[in-house]
Amino acid sequence: MIAQVLQRLNRREQILAGLVALVVFFLANLFLWSWLFRAIGDSQVEVAKRKQARNEQTVLLRESDLWSKREQWLREHQPVFHGASDASALLDQLKQVAGKYSVLIENPAIGNSPAAGAYQSVFASIETKSPWPPLVHFLYDVQVPDAFIVFESANIAIDSSDPTQMRGKFKIARWYAPASAAK
Amino acid sequence: MRQVRREQWKKRLVVAGIVYGAIVALALIHLGYLKFRERQLDRQIERDAPRTVFVRAAANNWKALAPAIDPHFYPIEILLHLFDSLPSQDVRITAYNQSAREISVEGEANKAALAYQFADKIKKHPDLQNFTFDMQSPRILPNDHAQFRLEGRPR
Numbered sequence: 001m002i003a004q005v006l007q008r009l010n011r012r013e014q015i016l017a018g019l020v021a022l023v024v025f026f027l028a029n030l031f032l033w034s035w036l037f038r039a040i041g042d043s044q045v046e047v048a049k050r051k052q053a054r055n056e057q058t059v060l061l062r063e064s065d066l067w068s069k070r071e072q073w074l075r076e077h078q079p080v081f082h083g084a085s086d087a088s089a090l091l092d093q094l095k096q097v098a099g100k101y102s103v104l105i106e107n108p109a110i111g112n113s114p115a116a117g118a119y120q121s122v123f124a125s126i127e128t129k130s131p132w133p134p135l136v137h138f139l140y141d142v143q144v145p146d147a148f149i150v151f152e153s154a155n156i157a158i159d160s161s162d163p164t165q166m167r168g169k170f171k172i173a174r175w176y177a178p179a180s181a182a183k
Numbered sequence: 184m185r186q187v188r189r190e191q192w193k194k195r196l197v198v199a200g201i202v203y204g205a206i207v208a209l210a211l212i213h214l215g216y217l218k219f220r221e222r223q224l225d226r227q228i229e230r231d232a233p234r235t236v237f238v239r240a241a242a243n244n245w246k247a248l249a250p251a252i253d254p255h256f257y258p259i260e261i262l263l264h265l266f267d268s269l270p271s272q273d274v275r276i277t278a279y280n281q282s283a284r285e286i287s288v289e290g291e292a293n294k295a296a297l298a299y300q301f302a303d304k305i306k307k308h309p310d311l312q313n314f315t316f317d318m319q320s321p322r323i324l325p326n327d328h329a330q331f332r333l334e335g336r337p338r
Contacts, residue, residue, distance in 0.1 A: 043217035
């Protein structure tokens with residue numbers, strides 16, 4: 001069909017038709033390849049992004065057993081908040097430990113802290129006066145992982161009037177399970 | 184003769200057309216594979232998303248509770264490591280301050296070099312790597328002792 005049409009054309013018309021065909025072919029290629037390269041480039045970027053996300057996911061999933069155990073440990077050990085009376089119980093506990101090592105407690109105060117996402121808390125503020133070794137024992141006994149006790153602030157300094165004594169000023173809190181976890 | 188040459192050119196054009204078509208087909212197959220891989224990864228990511236969300240939440244929760252459950256943040260542990268790092272008896276810690284996650288240490292050394300030595304040892308202590316420590320230039324006292332202050336912030 002095309003051959004018949006071409007044979008009917010004279011030499012100059014054939015050259016012109018060839019040129020037109022070449023230009024159309026060139027333009028069609030330009031469109032096709034620019035689309036293809038752009039589509040391939042975009043897809044490669046998308047695949048690379050997803051591969052990275054997947055790799056991060058794989059690392060997290062590899063640790064999922066560890067995090068499940070930690071979450072379970074928190075559920076089992078983080079104390080449940082009973083109310084404002086917990087602050088006084090905390091202070092009693094601190095007094096008991098201080099008494100054990102003859103650490104003098106001064107200016108005690110208690111209160112509730114505003115709830116944070118991972119916990120709700122009560123605190124006791126105390127000032128202490130004692131030699132260094134009993135203070136060390138006091139600090140050691142007060143804080144263990146399953147007690148959920150935090151030194152929200154601790155200031156320790158040598159007593160200016162008696163260099164054998166240490167002065168401590170502490171804000172000690174207990175971090176209870178958040179209200180959402182207790183339900 | 185002219186007819187033969189024309190036939191040869193036709194054959195060449197057909198071969199070129201086939202090669203060109205194959206290249207286009209390969210590019211399309213590559214694109215198709217990339218789209219397939221994209222969807223496959225999407226499905227995998229979507230399938231495991233709930234477990235990943237759980238792990239992230241648990242890790243964030245653990246991090247938030249670190250001052251209560253991670254002994255690396257306990258004052259007694261930090262003090263122990265600070266005393267471990269004293270280069271000699273000529274360096275003394277005179278005050279220690281800690282908030283839930285930040286610490287500062289004040290002290291006095293017989294020479295400024297000892298204060299720097301102490302700071303270096305703290306920075307390299309393996310159990311204090313949760314913090315980055317900075318020390319300002321020590322203040323030289325009239326008796327030539329150096330008074331220093333180190334500040335540690337969580338990494």
